[in-house]
């Protein structure tokens with residue numbers, strides 16, 4: 001038996017004015033509505049609590065995955081001659097050139113008078129076909145990497 005039911009049964013036996021009975025009746029109706037709303041809101045809160053718990057679990061899993069991937073992709077980075085050089089697990093711990101803008105691997109295209117270094121990532125879709133820089137004649141990937149290695153030591 002709810003609190004409202006107790007109040008109703010208590011007041012039923014009392015001799016009170018009709019106006020007061022009417023006002024009490026309206027108040028009981030409003031109280032019933034509020035109890036109903038309260039019940040509905042409690043159910044919604046329970047559903048939201050479950051959603052929050054699931055989201056928290058998903059977030060924790062995502063954070064663990066992020067940490068694992070960060071550790072797996074840990075790299076040293078050096079900028080040299082407009083190129084980004086990276087060394088880590090995905091480069092077999094060797095220094096390799098990358099695009100300094102989007103960090104995609106860089107391609108090397110030796111030509112007769114110079115070497116073209118280009119981005120193989122998003123930049124390649126641009127009008128300049130991903131050109132990062134030109135290397136002067138005689139400069140090779142190996143000589144660039146050797147310079148970077150001397151910079152690290």
Ligand SMILES: [Zn+2]
Nearest residue numbers: 099102119123
């Ligand atoms: Zn790029």
